[in-house]
Amino acid sequence: MKLQFAMDTLTTEAALDLAAAAAPHVDILELGTPLIKSEGLSAITAIKKAHPDKIVFADLKTMDAGELEADIAFGAGADLVTVLGSAGDSTIVGAVTAAKKHGKGVVVDLIGVADKPARAKEVIALGAEFVEMHAGLDEQAEEGFTFATLLRDGEASGVPFSVAGGVNASSIADVQKAGAQVAVAGSAIYSAPDVGAAAAELRAAIV
Numbered sequence: 543m544k545l546q547f548a549m550d551t552l553t554t555e556a557a558l559d560l561a562a563a564a565a566p567h568v569d570i571l572e573l574g575t576p577l578i579k580s581e582g583l584s585a586i587t588a589i590k591k592a593h594p595d596k597i598v599f600a601d602l603k604t605m606d607a608g609e610l611e612a613d614i615a616f617g618a619g620a621d622l623v624t625v626l627g628s629a630g631d632s633t634i635v636g637a638v639t640a641a642k643k644h645g646k647g648v649v650v651d652l653i654g655v656a657d658k659p660a661r662a663k664e665v666i667a668l669g670a671e672f673v674e675m676h677a678g679l680d681e682q683a684e685e686g687f688t689f690a691t692l693l694r695d696g697e698a699s700g701v702p703f704s705v706a707g708g709v710n711a712s713s714i715a716d717v718q719k720a721g722a723q724v725a726v727a728g729s730a731i732y733s734a735p736d737v738g739a740a741a742a743e744l745r746a747a748i749v
């Protein structure tokens with residue numbers, strides 16, 4: 543299982559510092575949606591330039607204009623981009639078209655999708671690399687939210703998936719047991735007093 547670090551920060555400078563500390567322990571460096579909205583495509587280019595050996599993941603959360611948005615992010619240096627699972631099929635197909643042109647990939651984020659296993663199967667058939675079983679920051683704060691639902695949905699989907707939203711040192715072993723290809727951790731790493739040590743702890747929990 544790969545480890546993805548979601549850098550939910552607002553400046554390229556802060557992201558470069560986080561990436562430098564965590565890179566030895568992670569496989570995928572994710573530019574969070576707020577970072578891309580704050581700094582634009584130049585942040586993607588800066589992270590890829592500093593870490594050419596890492597998979598750079600641009601969390602665009604595209605909802606429309608799939609081909610155009612994916613094309614500009616791949617052009618800036620992204621290896622993977624996200625499109626929302628609630629977007630229309632044509633938006634996902636558009637992003638996949640751009641990915642094929644660049645030799646890169648599309649991840650479909652199932653945040654907010656009611657029947658995640660069913661939509662997961664559909665978007666993999668449209669050409670997505672894998673889906674993200676994702677509970678957003680707001681959903682995690684809702685009453686009754688349980689992380690176990692994400693794992694069950696991943697297992698039920700029968701397709702390659704990542705898990706995002708609340709992954710930490712206590713939960714990452716369960717993510718692996720559920721069969722995820724990728725565990726995504728944001729605040730468990732970037733909020734830690736020692737970012738490198740937090741990333742190393744998560745890496746050590748993966749067998």
Ligand SMILES: O=C(CO)[C@H](O)[C@H](O)COP(=O)(O)O
Pocket residue numbers: 548549550574575601676677678679706707708709726727728729730
């Ligand atoms: O994409 C996101 C929010 O939309 C986050 O990066 C992702 O959910 C990681 O969350 P956490 O900080 O709980 O690990």
